[in-house]
Amino acid sequence: xxxxxxRDLKDALALAAAKFRQAEGRLNELDGALGDGDHGITxxxxxxxxxxxxxxxxxxxxxxxxxxxxxxxxxxxxxxxxGVIFGKALSAGGLALRxxxxxxxxxxxxxxxxxESAVAAAxxxxxxxxxxxxxxxxxxxxxxxxxxxxxxxxxxLLAERGxxxxxxxxxxxGRASRLGDRAIGHVDPGAVSFSxxxxxxLESIETxxxxxxxxxxxxxxxxxxx
Amino acid sequence: MKKLINDPDRVAAETIEGxxxxxxxxxxxxDGIQAVARKDAPVPGKVAVLTGGGSGHDPLFAGYVGxxxxxxxxxxxxxxxxxxxxxxxxxRQIHSGRGIxxxxxxxxxxxxxxxxxxxxxxxxxxxxxxxRISDDVASAPRERRQERRGIAGxxxxxxxxxxxxxxxxxxxAVAAAAEKANENTGSMAVALTSCIIPAxxxxxxxxxxxxxxxGMGVHGEPGVERGPLRPASEVAKFLVSHILADLKxxxxxxxxxxxxxxxxxxxxxxxxxxxxxxxxxxxxxxKIFRTYVGxxxxxxxxxxxxxxxxxxxxxxxxxxxxxxxxxxxxxx
Numbered sequence: 001x002x003x004x005x006x007r008d009l010k011d012a013l014a015l016a017a018a019k020f021r022q023a024e025g026r027l028n029e030l031d032g033a034l035g036d037g038d039h040g041i042t043x044x045x046x047x048x049x050x051x052x053x054x055x056x057x058x059x060x061x062x063x064x065x066x067x068x069x070x071x072x073x074x075x076x077x078x079x080x081x082x083g084v085i086f087g088k089a090l091s092a093g094g095l096a097l098r099x100x101x102x103x104x105x106x107x108x109x110x111x112x113x114x115x116e117s118a119v120a121a122a123x124x125x126x127x128x129x130x131x132x133x134x135x136x137x138x139x140x141x142x143x144x145x146x147x148x149x150x151x152x153x154x155x156x157l158l159a160e161r162g163x164x165x166x167x168x169x170x171x172x173x174g175r176a177s178r179l180g181d182r183a184i185g186h187v188d189p190g191a192v193s194f195s196x197x198x199x200x201x202l203e204s205i206e207t208x209x210x211x212x213x214x215x216x217x218x219x220x221x222x223x224x225x226x
Numbered sequence: 227m228k229k230l231i232n233d234p235d236r237v238a239a240e241t242i243e244g245x246x247x248x249x250x251x252x253x254x255x256x257d258g259i260q261a262v263a264r265k266d267a268p269v270p271g272k273v274a275v276l277t278g279g280g281s282g283h284d285p286l287f288a289g290y291v292g293x294x295x296x297x298x299x300x301x302x303x304x305x306x307x308x309x310x311x312x313x314x315x316x317x318r319q320i321h322s323g324r325g326i327x328x329x330x331x332x333x334x335x336x337x338x339x340x341x342x343x344x345x346x347x348x349x350x351x352x353x354x355x356x357x358r359i360s361d362d363v364a365s366a367p368r369e370r371r372q373e374r375r376g377i378a379g380x381x382x383x384x385x386x387x388x389x390x391x392x393x394x395x396x397x398x399a400v401a402a403a404a405e406k407a408n409e410n411t412g413s414m415a416v417a418l419t420s421c422i423i424p425a426x427x428x429x430x431x432x433x434x435x436x437x438x439x440x441g442m443g444v445h446g447e448p449g450v451e452r453g454p455l456r457p458a459s460e461v462a463k464f465l466v467s468h469i470l471a472d473l474k475x476x477x478x479x480x481x482x483x484x485x486x487x488x489x490x491x492x493x494x495x496x497x498x499x500x501x502x503x504x505x506x507x508x509x510x511x512x513k514i515f516r517t518y519v520g521x522x523x524x525x526x527x528x529x530x531x532x533x534x535x536x537x538x539x540x541x542x543x544x545x546x547x548x549x550x551x552x553x554x555x556x557x558x
Contacts (some may be wrong), residue, residue, distance in 0.1 A: 028426045036305050036430040036445055038423050045235065045303075080280070080306030081335035084342060087309075122338065174334045178365070178448050 004103040016200035017051035030189040039189040049077030067094030092118030105144035105151040112140040129172035132190030138162025156198040163191035227427040234425040238281035259312035263298040268322035286523040289554025295388035307335035313343035325353035325397035331376025332358040357404040363472040364441030378486035378523040379411040389548035412469040415532035417442040462502035465533040477511030484534035489524035
């Protein structure tokens with residue numbers, strides 16, 4: 001049974017930093033429709049700071065300490081509303097993992113729920129306000145299955161759909177709230193970023209699961225082995 | 227994009243470094259953080275005033291640090307609030323025992339970060355009171371004043387708070403001075419062009435060559451009216467009439483006037499705008515006590531300007547005229 005330990009979490013955060021480097025231009029463009037067009041830059045800088053901070057932690061660091069350090073690193077490197085909100089999300093995810101050296105499906109879902117309540121409280125937002133909360137809220141509704149990779153995949157797909165749904169709404173909070181109906185048709189870049197984060201965690205652990213056990217390989221890969 | 231920079235990610239950092247190197251007789255850079263403090267901070271017996279916000283608005287906020295002005299300013303990246311940690315660090319370094327006034331523009335990102343910093347400092351036993359500047363009359367109707375943003379009127383508010391702190395008033399009184407200035411100050415802007423954030427290299431919004439937007443915010447927030455470019459006199463009339471109606475300034479009252487350039491508008495155009503503002507106030511029987519014309523709070527390379535009026539009483543006049551020395555404002 002695949003679980004995620006501290007080493008896996010560090011690797012996943014490093015992969016997320018790489019994914020946010022690739023997504024920088026796209027996220028800037030999404031933000032350009034609603035804000036000042038720098039969201040991609042901000043999350044790229046934030047996750048680069050996470051990669052460095054977490055990479056410097058020694059092997060005894062637990063998953064909760066790693067995520068809390070990631071939250072502090074993101075907040076410290078970025079600023080703005082997103083700095084506090086994404087930073088608090090990561091730190092709160094860490095708090096939910098206290099005393100948990102191995103992250104399985106229930107722990108992963110507990111992490112998402114902790115992130116959701118922290119973001120709702122910090123940003124004073126609710127689902128439907130067209131913020132990062134919309135994808136976190138969607139992901140946190142996932143039902144933990146027996147398998148971590150499948151649970152993470154389901155959470156990621158829900159987050160992605162949650163982000164896409166924000167296109168249908170006006171912005172309710174922050175500087176973009178003044179756009180009114182002009183915001184409709186554009187997705188919230190913060191919500192997209194959270195789905196990219198979950199996708200990076202999924203892909204990192206999926207690669208390891210594939211390497212460990214042929215049972216986790218997708219049909220295409222299994223076929224090539226025969 | 228054509229900009230005199232080295233590294234798009236280091237624009238805010240190198241701006242602060244340049245400022246500290248240019249004005250060592252006024253301020254110093256605080257180690258390890260994107261912040262400056264007046265050279266002699268902490269000043270014994272004085273309430274510390276801490277300001278700050280996103281970069282890209284030079285000389286706001288770091289240019290208004292010095293004697294008779296805030297004691298420190300913490301700079302975020304371009305158009306983004308600084309994180310809590312440097313605010314906490316700056317607060318500890320300028321605090322002299324009489325408490326700290328946090329004074330910044332009313333934006334959700336700034337509120338989140340400065341509130342976290344205030345909680346941390348208060349947990350250390352340092353008294354912190356916050357005043358958020360909200361002078362932009364175009365950003366929300368008067369009955370929802372708590373939603374309004376801070377724009378160029380910031381200058382009058384930080385000037386009043388800095389002067390009140392210099393009089394060695396206590397924290398509540400310095401905060402009351404800032405509140406009084408804020409309540410009596412109204413601004414409204416006009417944007418002629420967009421501006422380019424160095425790290426993305428793209429304009430933050432589009433506006434056709436022959437149009438302008440009245441009431442636009444300093445980060446391109448939508449205003450109240452977009453339309454064809456009009457003469458300076460008509461723009462002045464639009465801005466002044468909205469501010470006068472909002473503040474209910476009447477004949478016989480006295481005001482301070484600020485005509486602020488957004489960054490790419492020449493001083494001459496600002497003077498042409500002021501010429502009209504002067505005539506309008508004269509016609510309304512409102513006396514101009516003091517005028518400021520220039521680039522006080524920019525929006526990178528945006529073209530446009532804002533008009534700010536502050537209704538004056540004896541206290542606000544004294545705080546406005548009090549001597550100060552900061553890179554962006556020197557008064558003997």
